[in-house]
Amino acid sequence: MPLDARGAAPGGLDEFRISAPREVAAVLRQLGDASAQLHLNGRDGSVVDATLWTYDAQRGSVGFNVDPHDPALNALQECGEVVVVGYLDNVKLQFDVGRLVLVHGHRACVLSCSYPREVYRFQRRNAYRVRPLMRAAPLARVRHTDIAEMQLALRVIDVSIGGCALFLPDDVPAMQVGGVMNQVEIELDADTRFHVNLRLQHVSSLNFDSNGVRLGCEFVRVDPTALRALQRFIDQTQKRSKLLTQD
Secondary structure, three states: OOOHHHHHOOOOOOOOEEOOHHHHHHHHHHHHHOOOOEEEEEOOOOEEEEEEEEEEOOOOEEEEEEOOOOOOHHHHHHHOEEEEEEEEOOEEEEEEEEOOEEEEOOOOEEEEEEOOOOEEEEEOOOOOOEOOOHHHOOEEEEEOOOOOOOEEEEEEEEEOOOEEEEEEEOOOOOOOOOOEEEEEEEEEEOOEEEEEEEEEEEEEEOOOOOOEEEEEEEEEOOOHHHHHHHHHHHHHHHHHHHHHHHO
């Protein structure tokens, strides 16, 4: 997430910034305990997936568990500095690290970096999000981000006015974070069907026996007619959910 424009305004990022050492350490501990998937973003556009392996404020270092065979790893190291992005529940976390050194060990391959001086904390979504009722069997018909000839019909887990989450089964090749899926057909029910571009923002695990992962997607350039239909679907689903709860 580019911060330069917003940070240029006086106090523009103050409400999102965590700089107290104890609070920074608490955020890192949460990322490590959750084994949260992180994306290490180089200035040249290279991206490497990782998890937080170690963090030590006294030594001023953090370590990320990475795949030594990742083709983007060499380019990332040459950048010298990277932006780390990850998610905890409904919160997006972002911080900068530098002094990258790749360490090969018996148990893991660790990318050692400088300890972050501050962390930015952003609410991941500000729109009401609903889970479609299961009898509606909501689907998204998409093309794979990396395999153009692969067409998929993915279940819609939840949806908001700004995006949706899709279920990607384990037997389908992983998709690239940041990739855009053009002209996706979203069919939420018999009365709510529209086309939209989706940008894959993040990938997260579900429960242990889910046999798949959750794709968090952002809507790109939604036309007004689709927005009205989507808002109507969200309102109706919310009302039906409340009625079922009361019953």
